[in-house]
Amino acid sequence: MDKLISSSWFMKIGAFLIALFLFFSVNSNPINNSSNPYNTPSSTETATIKNVPVEVYYDTDNLIVSGIPETLDITIEGPKSIVITAKSTMDFEIYVDLSDPKIGSQKVPIKVKNLSDKINYTLTQANATAVVEEKVTENFKVEAEFDKTLLAEGYSSDPPYLSPTEVEITGAKSHVDKVSVVKATVKTDSHVTNDILTEATVQAFDSNMNLLDVNIEPSTVDISINVNSPSKEVSLSAKATGAPPEGVKIESIKIDSETATIYGGESILKDIKEITVPVDVSNIDEDTVIEIPVSLPDGVVGSSIDTVKVTIKIKKENTQTISNIPIEIKGLDNEKYEAEILNPSKGMVDLAIEGEASKIKSLKSSDFDIFIEVKELNVGNHTVPLKVNAPDEVHWELPNNSKTITVEISEKSSDG
Structure with a gap:
């Protein structure tokens, strides 16, 4: 009996019987495949993620790179749970490696990293034509642009004052070499009558006034413009109004300023020769010095004199x-x-x-x-x-x- 058990034939027959038993056991209790997301077509997910930023790795201190799209769409396919996780966490990165580029134009691959190897992906653009240029910085004077037709009728303006007067422009050498005009445009409403104090954005243009893609520091400047209105010197006179108290005679009324400079539109000023200051004498019963505001005619926006001192002499x-x-x-x-x-x-x-x-x-x-x-x-x-x-x-x-x-x-x- 011991010889039979230890023989090789006995061992082979026994192994076959055990294998046959296991085969029938598995087929009589099949595993539910729907519980395994990796074994059924329904567990696969496809998703498109739009406008994913494209990172570019290069020497930002000395180079300027253009031609790389700012964003791309990516379509990912793989196990549902992994696709959903990738879409929600956005742990992956679309990038271009230009850590060792050559100066000039070159075709470069657009890659993806930190994406599960169980996911297949497709980019809307697999390659890009990168233009690598030398990065330069130069200083330029800024011009202020102000449309004088925005001034009210008859008004004029002094030359604009800028602070600062120079800016630093950094960009690709081919762009910086094209800089012809650097200006800041004053934006304001029409019919300007008051001084202007504003902040304006600085822009750089080539000789054909095409806007250049460069970095400007500072990006804005402060602009002040003195706005001057037409002026005219006119005489001032005092005129008594009202009746003095009984027994009082107004002997004289004198003002301390005989002329004033007034400001306004030319069409307004041309017909004004004198401004009369009304002096109410109805309560004057002794020699008096009073200060009276100068009332300006309609359309006059200012005067060199706001008030006058009026000396009134009386006789009882x-x-x-x-x-x-x-x-x-x-x-x-x-x-x-x-x-x-x-x-x-x-x-x-x-x-x-x-x-x-x-x-x-x-x-x-x-x-x-x-x-x-x-x-x-x-x-x-x-x-x-x-x-x-x-x-x-x-x-x-x-x-x-x-x-x-x-x-x-x-x-x-x-x-x-």
Whole structure:
């Protein structure tokens, strides 16, 4: 029996029986393939990821590289779970290796790294034509561009002031060599009347005014422009408004500035010759100095003088009436003619006077000379205006019905 068990034939037959048993055991309890995502067509996933950035590896200090797309689309295919993970984490990278390039144009492969080896991928572009150039930096003066047609009518502007006046331009040598104009354009609304203070972007152009792809540092400059409006010198005058209190006479009104420079459009300024400053005297009862704002006419945007000092001098006056002042006839040839005042019949008039109380309180009729001039009159009745000589600084007024009189001129009789 021991010999039988140890024989090679016995061992071979036993191994065959065990193998046969295992075969039938497996086929009688099959494994569910749907639980294994790697063994069924339905577990494969395809996805397209758009606009993935393309990294370029090169000597950024000394070289400029162009011609490489900024982004690419990538289509990935593989086990569903791995594709979903790659799409959500974006752990992979699309890149171009130019760590050891040659100067000039060259075809280079676009590669992908950090993507599972169980995933197949396709890029929208497998290669790129890279242009490698020497990187240079130069300094350029900046010009300010300002469209003066944006100024309001009649306005002008000083040359723009820039800060800084120079910029540093870095780029491919072929681009920097083409730089012809470096400018910053002032952007503003139309009808400009005020000074401009703004920040403007600097751009570089070639001789045909094509915009160049270069790096500019600083990328903006500060620009200030003084805007000047047309000006004109006009006279200033003061004018009393309102009535002074009773017994007060405005003797003089003077302002400390007789002229001012005003600013505005030429069409506005051409018709302005004087600016009147109104002075309200309704409450002035003593000598006064006041400051009054200068009101500008419509369309005038500014003035060299905003306010004026106004000096007002007054007199306090009384009024009274001098009665029965005789009317004198002057210029009559007494040898040939005689004259008689017909109206007023008494040949006298009343006179209303006004002045400082101290100067008028002692005045009497003899201090006034009221007369008519008949030298040029012929024989007959005449209506003649009265004339008055009165003391200085005394204001007088004849009654309305006595401003003229009626006089009769007649020849003297020969027996007179």
